[in-house]
Amino acid sequence: MDILNLVDISVHYDAVVALDNVSLGVSEGEVVAVMGPNGAGKSTVLKAIMGLAPVVGGEVYWQQRPLEAATHEIVKQGISFVPQGRRVFTHLTVAENLEMGCLYLNNAAEKARRLDSVMELFPILHQKRDDLASQMSGGQQQMLALGRGLMAAPDVLLLDEPTLGLAPIVVKEVFQKVAEISDRLNTTILVVEHNIKGVLDIVDRAYVLDKGRVVHDGTPQSVRDTDILTQVFLGS
Numbered sequence: 420m421d422i423l424n425l426v427d428i429s430v431h432y433d434a435v436v437a438l439d440n441v442s443l444g445v446s447e448g449e450v451v452a453v454m455g456p457n458g459a460g461k462s463t464v465l466k467a468i469m470g471l472a473p474v475v476g477g478e479v480y481w482q483q484r485p486l487e488a489a490t491h492e493i494v495k496q497g498i499s500f501v502p503q504g505r506r507v508f509t510h511l512t513v514a515e516n517l518e519m520g521c522l523y524l525n526n527a528a529e530k531a532r533r534l535d536s537v538m539e540l541f542p543i544l545h546q547k548r549d550d551l552a553s554q555m556s557g558g559q560q561q562m563l564a565l566g567r568g569l570m571a572a573p574d575v576l577l578l579d580e581p582t583l584g585l586a587p588i589v590v591k592e593v594f595q596k597v598a599e600i601s602d603r604l605n606t607t608i609l610v611v612e613h614n615i616k617g618v619l620d621i622v623d624r625a626y627v628l629d630k631g632r633v634v635h636d637g638t639p640q641s642v643r644d645t646d647i648l649t650q651v652f653l654g655s
């Protein structure tokens with residue numbers, strides 16, 4: 420059964436139709452990719468879920484009920500968003516950045532427990548816990564952004580372009596981490612990606628968006644078997 424659903428979602432930025440009747444769903448425990456060219460509406464899908472996009476039609480369902488919480492309340496419901504561009508707090512330490520992921524939590528023991536578990540998953544964050552985030556490389560900052568997302572102990576993690584701008588070897592590491600989060604924590608993951616080859620290796624299912632519409636939905640193999648990606652990326 421789907422844990423998160425978009426049903427006929429349309430998003431308009433004035434005259435720009437960013438999403439046009441988009442329906443997609445993610446089942447508990449699944450890792451699902453959203454792919455497509457620049458401007459296809461990928462980030463808008465995640466923003467629509469988070470209440471950060473001007474939705475003009477349709478409904479987002481969370482655990483079968485309309486998701487009506489305000490953006491800052493959504494994380495408490497179990498949905499954690501790691502936006503495009505990482506956005507770590509460069510003037511804060513690694514540990515302080517991680518704590519920003521569960522600011523609403525008043526239980527110090529639980530906070531400490533989560534810090535330990537995130538640092539276990541990301542040894543580099545443990546090693547650099549007292550360093551400023553500005554002192555970390557791009558790949559390390561991406562790990563920090565992932566770790567911060569996990570501090571909310573989410574049921575669903577929304578990732579927007581987690582490998583953007585990273586060197587190939589680091590891209591591989593990020594994908595391995597995403598797969599590990601799914602395996603070890605059983606977190607449901609919806610990931611927007613440009614890096615098609617890498618992401619298809621770690622997901623259960625993929626949606627392809629083009630010009631605000633879903634043009635394909637299926638297993639990674641079904642994506643590889645069609646020429647849908649050539650069509651949408653090259654417009655052929």
Ligand SMILES: Nc1ncnc2c1ncn2[C@@H]1O[C@H](COP(=O)(O)OP(=O)(O)OP(=O)(O)O)[C@@H](O)[C@H]1O
Pocket residue numbers: 432435436437455456457458459460461462463464
């Ligand atoms: N705040 C905004 N105001 C106006 N138009 C916007 C805004 N945000 C996005 N758009 C437009 O909506 C469409 C979808 O944008 P979106 O950011 O979802 O694309 P994307 O698939 O994530 O692209 P990219 O791969 O470049 O990140 C684009 O045409 C974009 O120009």
Ligand SMILES: [Mg+2]
Pocket residue numbers: 461462463503579
């Ligand atoms: Mg985007």
